[in-house]
Amino acid sequence: GVEVGPQPQGVVRADVLDKMRKIVKHGLDFVQLFNEGKEFPPCTIEVFKIMEKVDYPRNKNDEVIGIIHPKLQDQDWQPLNNGDPLFLTLDGEVIAYKEDCTVYPTFINEAAYYEKKQAFVKTVKLKLTAKHIR
Numbered sequence: 001g002v003e004v005g006p007q008p009q010g011v012v013r014a015d016v017l018d019k020m021r022k023i024v025k026h027g028l029d030f031v032q033l034f035n036e037g038k039e040f041p042p043c044t045i046e047v048f049k050i051m052e053k054v055d056y057p058r059n060k061n062d063e064v065i066g067i068i069h070p071k072l073q074d075q076d077w078q079p080l081n082n083g084d085p086l087f088l089t090l091d092g093e094v095i096a097y098k099e100d101c102t103v104y105p106t107f108i109n110e111a112a113y114y115e116k117k118q119a120f121v122k123t124v125k126l127k128l129t130a131k132h133i134r
Contacts, residue, residue: 002027009112040133048077048104048123055117057087057095065089068109068119076106080122087119 004020007013034040057066069085079102080086087095097103103122107113 042132044127044129047126047128049126050121050123052122053118054120054122056119076108077104080105
């Protein structure tokens, strides 16, 4: 399967549809070339590994007391460093990221994950190397 986004539920965006078509075409081109016997050299690719799902800040009654900070909104796949803002409480307090490891948040403030208690997902960037294919 191929999931390309983000886009709101029930909405079809031309730019996202175009990206999906391109990735599917690349996949089909690879299969065709592989079936024709083409050799592929070794390659390296950057990927993002999911490390942790992060919930919204909550009070002792499990009620949400903060929202995604405006500086984090729409910053999927961008580096998040120690001290960067994560949430803005309903009282106006900024909750910052407090870890030394740079992470790359994604699925930030996605409506489909709200009821799953997921404000965003922390990922880390890795490089994978593939040997040549014959």
